[in-house]
Amino acid sequence: MADEDLATLGPAAEPLTPAPLPDGARERVPEPGPAARWLPRIVIAGLVLAALNLRPAITSLGALLKEVRDGLGMSGTVAGLLTSVPALCFAVFGFAAPRLARRWGPGAIVCAGMAAIAVGVAVRPFAGGTPGFLAGSALALAGIAVSNVLLPVVIKTWFPTRVGPMTGLYSMSLALGTSLAAALTVPMTGALGGSWRTGLAVWALLAVVAVLPWLVLLRRRSASEAAAPGGQPASGEPPIRIAASPTAWALAVFFGLQATAAYITMGWMPQIFRDAGVSAGTAGVLLALTMAVGVPLSFVLPRLASRMPHQGPLVVVLGVCGLAGYTGLWLAPAAGAWAWALLMGIANCAFPLALTMIGMRSASPAGVVKLSAFAQSVGYLISIPGPLLVGTLYQHSGGWGRPIALMVGLMVPQIAVGVLAGRNRRIEDER
Numbered sequence: 001m002a003d004e005d006l007a008t009l010g011p012a013a014e015p016l017t018p019a020p021l022p023d024g025a026r027e028r029v030p031e032p033g034p035a036a037r038w039l040p041r042i043v044i045a046g047l048v049l050a051a052l053n054l055r056p057a058i059t060s061l062g063a064l065l066k067e068v069r070d071g072l073g074m075s076g077t078v079a080g081l082l083t084s085v086p087a088l089c090f091a092v093f094g095f096a097a098p099r100l101a102r103r104w105g106p107g108a109i110v111c112a113g114m115a116a117i118a119v120g121v122a123v124r125p126f127a128g129g130t131p132g133f134l135a136g137s138a139l140a141l142a143g144i145a146v147s148n149v150l151l152p153v154v155i156k157t158w159f160p161t162r163v164g165p166m167t168g169l170y171s172m173s174l175a176l177g178t179s180l181a182a183a184l185t186v187p188m189t190g191a192l193g194g195s196w197r198t199g200l201a202v203w204a205l206l207a208v209v210a211v212l213p214w215l216v217l218l219r220r221r222s223a224s225e226a227a228a229p230g231g232q233p234a235s236g237e238p239p240i241r242i243a244a245s246p247t248a249w250a251l252a253v254f255f256g257l258q259a260t261a262a263y264i265t266m267g268w269m270p271q272i273f274r275d276a277g278v279s280a281g282t283a284g285v286l287l288a289l290t291m292a293v294g295v296p297l298s299f300v301l302p303r304l305a306s307r308m309p310h311q312g313p314l315v316v317v318l319g320v321c322g323l324a325g326y327t328g329l330w331l332a333p334a335a336g337a338w339a340w341a342l343l344m345g346i347a348n349c350a351f352p353l354a355l356t357m358i359g360m361r362s363a364s365p366a367g368v369v370k371l372s373a374f375a376q377s378v379g380y381l382i383s384i385p386g387p388l389l390v391g392t393l394y395q396h397s398g399g400w401g402r403p404i405a406l407m408v409g410l411m412v413p414q415i416a417v418g419v420l421a422g423r424n425r426r427i428e429d430e431r
Helices: 034-052 056-063 065-072 076-104 106-126 130-158 163-191 196-201 204-219 246-275 280-306 312-331 337-347 350-360 365-383 385-397 401-421
Strands: none
Touching: 034 106, 034 130, 034 163, 034 204, 056 065, 056 106, 056 130, 056 163, 056 196, 065 076, 065 130, 065 196, 076 106, 076 130, 076 365, 106 130, 106 196, 106 204, 130 163, 130 350, 130 365, 163 196, 163 280, 163 350, 246 280, 246 312, 246 337, 246 350, 246 365, 246 385, 246 401, 280 312, 280 337, 280 350, 312 337, 312 350, 312 401, 350 365, 350 401, 385 401
16 A cells, blocks of 8 residues: 555545436435544544553653562663663654554554553563563553554544644643653552552553543444555655655654653753752652643643644744753752743643644645654654763763753754744645
């Protein structure tokens, strides 16, 4: 099947040409049946539940990492690998998402992704030793990776005129799932008997629930979407060469730099505050504030971005907030801690903005799946060295001056490529 011939889960199939009516006869437009009215609501439910599951497998582990290391006898090197492997898995498995979607459809792959998350999260604490734990984690991360790429495609397919609002709902749900897992894992572990194994495995239940609406949708797939592979794009246009698109590269670099900033913030911000004299408890609350800011803003920002022909001004505003937050961390980390945490939370909302631009920079679901896979996979590869480099600079310099200078230095190209990615153009125009 050609790349542009992507089978999609959704009501995007072209209607058949009706037979001519007798002279004087009036066409009777059938009322939509109950299934047609309920299917979009099921899609929304599937979208929200899937988004809620895209981060708990990671953030719940971070909350219990010490207990996991002690329980499995895990070395510090392997524990460090665990903190870096999500971005690598997102990149590797994200590249496979378009091919899988062409074969079985995005909805089927998202459904399989939710099932993989459920199995991986449930199995890894009880798999017996570090290798089993890593294998279970990899399975869950593979499910997250393909869903990362394909959920924007589902939005483009089912809600082509509401990309902004639906991306906002998706992004808000993702941020909410991230925050809930970070905040609830430890107390929930205590309530369930104190075992870290149970505390990690319980998040599989949320993924099981997320499978259900996608199963319903798969049963409702139209006959045209289940057709055998083959054929050429209806338009007869040449396929999109995604790697030759300047817009795709701008989006990929923007996605990678914003992911780098987010991982650095989540991984190192509490340590910066603690080294400045802030208590451990307060440093944790400050991180929670940074993450919580993204919940409402992730809903509002895509709606605003979808109404703008050029998203560059939003990129600049978020970037300036990041620059101000990093500068504050350098000059007065303890005195203005709450303000810096708030500013960095705003800056981290470049993630939902990037997702919105992915949906807006292509005219078709087929283009979106290629753009989403390219931008996210390349972007996550770009993000891998950042947190490690910050740690190395901190260790060798003995302070936070150089690491913060790196953060500021990365924010400048993030703004530049974000402005390029926000231009009002589509990758189909760059064939």
